[in-house]
Amino acid sequence: MQGEGEGGCCLYSDVAIIGGGLAGLTLAALLAQRGQRVAVYEADRLGGKLRRLEVGGLSFDTGPSLFTFPGVWHRVLARLHEHSDPLNLRLLPGGLGIHHTPFGPVPLPVPPGHALYADWLRVCAAAAPVAPHLEILLTTPPRLTSAAFLRASAALARATGPHLTAEGWIRARRVHPALAHALRTHALNAGLPPADAPALYALLPALMAEQACRPAEGMGVLLDTLHRFCAARGVQFRGAELSGAVRRLDAASGTLTLDGGEVAQHDLLISAIDPARLAALRGLPVHSPVAQRTVSGVAVYAAFSQPVPLPATSILPPTHFATFRAAMRVGTLPPDTLALIHADGPRLAVLLTAPATARPLTPDHSWVRAQLARVETALGVPGLLASAVAVTALDPAHYAQGGHPGGAIYGLGFPAWRGGPLHPQPYRLHSRLWQVGTGVHPGGGIPAILGGALIVDELLADRSK
Ligand SMILES: Cc1cc2nc3c(=O)[nH]c(=O)nc-3n(C[C@H](O)[C@H](O)[C@H](O)COP(=O)(O)OP(=O)(O)OC[C@H]3O[C@@H](n4cnc5c(N)ncnc54)[C@H](O)[C@@H]3O)c2cc1C
Structure with a gap:
């Protein structure tokens, strides 16, 4: 095992990744491809926001539904020397x-x-x-x-x-x-x-x-594929059943304290969790002003006995963006919110945008009911959800459990002049502690977090030269 020593050697052969979402798994595969010994610590279930949910006997993939800028994924495959693409990406009908x-x-x-x-x-x-x-x-x-x-x-x-x-x-x-x-x-x-x-x-x-797509067999295939890439390269997993939840992290010594008090030491620690969560693990002050949080949501998954009579993707924007913006800033429920609707055979997913207040919002909450009725009216299918075999919802309280404060989908939002590719991108927090994931790419979905993993892999490789 070779760590960063006095002489400034930068080859980390033993790496811990905290968080087994898409970001952590992608970087784990990339580092293992370079011959590094990698352990992923996951507090709950691999996949983070992308996971599978059973509703009415049907399997739903939660979290992301649009796979954009597939060229970024192809770069991940190329770096892993994978010559075929198991995702079988298909353009979405209707873009x-x-x-x-x-x-x-x-x-x-x-x-x-x-x-x-x-x-x-x-x-x-x-x-x-x-x-x-x-x-x-x-x-x-x-x-x-x-x-x-x-x-x-x-x-x-x-x-x-x-x-x-x-x-x-x-x-x-x-x-x-x-x-x-x-x-x-x-x-x-x-x-x-x-x-x-x-x-x-x-x-x-x-x-x-023109290039919005999805794996032919659903987004869950992305999780399966990353998991397989990791396993094939010898990545070790510490999951919920094997106390993968990190409770304390000391960057200077590379030490992790796990649930139950077990201590593990690594040359390099990589956080693939929200920065506010990381700060708490490090015993640093946690600062996450509500006004800077990006939005959260209520994702409603409904199973039907027949194919849903709707196009693959429909979007219902808020009527007034200024009203919507004011509500998100103070954390109140907007009168009419953004709704993304995905129909796939007998499966229907409706994502209602909600403020990141960690609030429980079940399908029978009056605001959720009103927003779903607005969706049904706009799409010309009144009463559709009442005919579902089963309905389950994930809400800001759910997203807050393992993710960003308040359940924000994309971490903190910065002012426009610090956003997108112009934000500071603090990948390296300490010589032994780096970070990837949505917290480092506010507003980034899959392309930004896959891209961030490629960037960190390259930066770490450069340091070891
Ligand atoms: C409803 C919804 C719809 C979305 N739609 C899209 C879309 O259409 N297209 C798109 O590109 N993106 C979309 N996104 C965003 C996309 O899902 C995320 O960018 C991506 O999944 C985030 O991955 P991540 O690995 O950065 O974080 P996460 O998925 O949050 O993973 C972090 C992991 O860290 C674990 N963890 C936390 N604390 C600890 C600890 N102390 N110890 C160990 N493990 C810990 C968590 O359990 C979790 O598994 C959507 C997100 C949501 C919620």
């Missing part, structure tokens, strides 16, 4: 889905012949210069010495400038209000309303509408 805006329905991508097609083409043209660079921004260490990173950042600055926020960029496009409303909705991919989200998020619909 990003129908957006039921107050100004009328908007399909994204807008198809030729549609009244909004010309406006959509202008949005796509404004976003296009970023397309060849986005994957680089997601996967390249943000170093001022990196020509690729600088070129990609410059392309982004040219396409978004002088607008800092998604709202500013969308207004400047002067598109039809229905299309503008649909674009604003996607700024919420940052977990932030459009007036707070970095301008990059306004470009995302144009950059990903």
Whole structure:
């Protein structure tokens, strides 16, 4: 075992990863591929926000449902020398889905012949210069010495400038209000309303509408695949049944204290958990102001006896983004919230955006009932959920258990000028303690956390040269 010693040697051969979500598993596989001995400590179940749930005899994959920027995943496969892709990614029928805006329905991508097609083409043209660079921004260490990173950042600055926020960029496009409303909705991919989200998020619909996909057998295959990649490379797992919950962490000595008091020591510790949770494990002050938290949600999973008569993806935005934003900031329930609806055979998933207050919100809560009725009315299927065989919901209280404070989906949101690829990305907290995951990539979904794992793998490899 070789650790970082007095002479500054940086080869870590024995690595502990705290958190077995997608970020922790991806980095575990990458480091094990380099021959490092890796142990993953997971407090609950591998997969974190992506896990399987049984509802009415059907298996549902919880958490992410859209797999975007698959090129980032292909880079993970290439680094692992995996020559075939077990995910069998399929383009989603209907792309990003129908957006039921107050100004009328908007399909994204807008198809030729549609009244909004010309406006959509202008949005796509404004976003296009970023397309060849986005994957680089997601996967390249943000170093001022990196020509690729600088070129990609410059392309982004040219396409978004002088607008800092998604709202500013969308207004400047002067598109039809229905299309503008649909674009604003996607700024919420940052977990932030459009007036707070970095301008990059306004470009995302144009950059990903043609390539939104999902594994043919469901998102759970991503978890299975990462698990298999780890196991094949000798990664050790400490799961719930083998006290994988870390209770204390000392970066200076590389020591973890587990549930039950067992102590484990490693050359290098990598946190793949929320930064506020990590701070608590280190005995540091925890600071997570509610106003900076990204949104949480109520995910409703319904099983039916027949295929659900809805398109694969429908989106119901809030009527007024300003009202929505005010509610999220103070932690109250908005009058009408963003709803993402995914239908897949007899399975229906409805994700209602809710403030990150760790609040329990069951399907019979009056706000949840009102939001679900709004969804049914907008989609023209009144009473649909009442005909479900079984319904189960995950709420902010659930997401808060193993994740970010309040159950925020994406950790803390920073001001627009520090968001997206421009945020500080504190991968290295101490010579023996690094971090990956959504906490390091506020607003990032799967592409950002897979990309973050590639970046940390590369930075660690460079240090060991
Ligand atoms: C409802 C919902 C919908 C989403 N939709 C999309 C989507 O469509 N597309 C997309 O790209 N992204 C989406 N996301 C985001 C995506 O799911 C996350 O970015 C990703 O799953 C986060 O992975 P992670 O590994 O960073 O964190 P997590 O999944 O939170 O994993 C952290 C792990 O650490 C463990 N842990 C915590 N504390 C400890 C401890 N003390 N000791 C040991 N282990 C610990 C937890 O149990 C957990 O397993 C969605 C998220 C949600 C919740």
